Amino acid sequence: MTDYGEDPEIEYSELSGPCTQDSVTVEMNIYRIKGSSEGWALEVVDAENNSTTWDDLFATDAAALEEFNKALAEVGIQEFVQFTPTNVH
Template sequence: MASGDPEIEVSPLSGTVTRDGVTVELAIYRMAGANEGWTLEVVDATNTSTVWDDRFETDDEASAEFQRCLDEEGIELLLAGDVAPSLH
């Protein structure tokens, strides 16, 4: 890793999620040593990324928002070409 590259801390809550036969990669991460909050990102099978605009104070909050989105809006909303999830 080059000296100018930031170090990324990945939450243990990140991983592969499958619902209704659709699989996405859930990524919850932040800059190591920074107090800027956690980023929530979902990557679909076509390698298209959906990133929430807001950062989360904890990785648990980011994970809870992802679950809320799945429960209320469905995983299909996160697939390429669909509208980004409503952000709260």
């Protein structure tokens, strides 16, 4: 059995936080492996814990925030919210 050790420690950017638009709030997370120079990941999580994550890493946390703001302006916050279908009887 291979021991991979503990999960890496995650460092969150101070730029992370909630974002509200049109009465909808999502949590915008910018993070990386602590001490890593590989770049910052960008993830948006809706109220039902559904996640949208960008494939590419960003050189800085500010660049990740800029990309989020650009996407928010282009497609709106609803793009990041996934609705669970309800059954109607």
